[in-house]
Amino acid sequence: MGWTSTRDPYANVGDAGFSFDSEEAAKAFAERHGWEYVVRKRHTPLLKVKSYADNF
Structure with a gap:
């Protein structure tokens, strides 16, 4: 089994x-390094409280 490569060294880093x-700190960091950037807000999932009986 081998390995593959991309032109982007950060492609495997992901989200x-x-x-x-x-957000300002993130933008400043990217601009300081000359990178294009996308700022994504942290998403917290909404959990619905269910009882064990709801499974049946």
Whole structure:
């Protein structure tokens, strides 16, 4: 089994690659390095409380 490569060294990092305290800090970091960027807000899933009996 071999390995594959891409032109982007950060392609395997995915969504969990970088984490910042604020949107401004993320933008400043990307601009400082000359990178194109997309800022994604952290998504917290909504959990519905269910009882065991709901399975039947």
